[in-house]
Amino acid sequence: MTSPRIPPYGTPDAPLLAVRGEAELETDPDLAHLGITVTARGKERRTTLDDLTRRNATVVELIKSYGDAVEDVSTGAVSLTPELERRGRGERVHAYHGRVHLTAELTDFTALGELATRLADLDLTRVDGPWWTLRPDSPVHRAARRQAVQDAVRRAKEYAEALGTTVGALIELADTGTGSVPGRPRSGFGSRVRRMSTAAEAEETAPEPLDLEPQRMRVRAEVSAQFTMVPPTL
Incomplete structure (x- = not known):
């Protein structure tokens, strides 16, 4: 014997009760x-490209030297743009501007401040960040969804109790909003245009690592x- 089909709307024999369930949790980021931007500028196209390639290799090597602390490093946009003379006739190139954008993801936050400072101390290198995220499969997402469902059931029971009755059957359950609110940087560390003459000088003038505290996620x-x-x- 099959149970009677419940219509997707309220009837006097089966009044419809619609509620919303919400949950918000705080947790540490994963x-x-x-964001790293490497730049180069020069009079000759090939020289500018060689400088950009060298600086990019230096940045990638530095990031990868942190081993397991870095989960991923990826290259985004690459550009080499000619700058034309503002005066005179014809299209004469005054200089070339090269740029490479990279992104590094770290799981070890103890190494974050040191890496960010060392990157910002490189020639013609800009560092933006950090910003914080959770992994898509973080158990915190599942816990928040579970609590939102429990909140919806609790509300439904409270409304039914206020009418002196009880909840019958579930008609529909829809996920209307799940996600995290990551902290994004307002500005970067800026760019450094400073050249080291020797390795010893670089070691003597190495900057103190920044103390970067992880931002709590909602x-x-x-x-x-x-x-x-x-x-x-009634």
């Missing part, structure tokens, strides 16, 4: 992201749910 989940109620006596 990943720290750094994870939100929201669901909408529809239930039937046992008809109340």
Whole structure:
């Protein structure tokens, strides 16, 4: 014997109860992201490209030297743009500007400040960040969704209790909003245009590592749910 089909709308015999469930949790981030921009400028195209290649290799080598502390390093946009003379006739190139964008993801936050400082201390290198994220499969997302569902059930029972009745069957449950709110940087560390003459000089003038504290993450989940109620006596 099959159970009677419940219509997707309220009836006197099965009043519809629609509620929303919400949850918000705070947790530590899983990943720290750094944005690195390497630049080069020169009169000759080939010389500028060689300088850009060398500086990019230096940055990548430095990032990878931190081993397991770095989960991923990737290259974004690469550009080499001619700058034309502002005066005179014809299209004469005054200089060339090269740029490479990279992103580094770190899981070890104890190494973050040192790496960020060393990167910012390189020639013609800009560092932005850090900004913080959770992994997509973080258990905190699941916990927030579970609590949002529990909140919806609790609200439904409270409304039914206020009418002197009880919740009947679940009609629909929809995920209306789940996600985290990462902290993003307002500005970067800036760029350094300073050249080291020798390795000894570089060692003597190495900057103190920045003390970077992870920003707490807020994870939100929201669901909408529809239930039937046992008809109340009004």
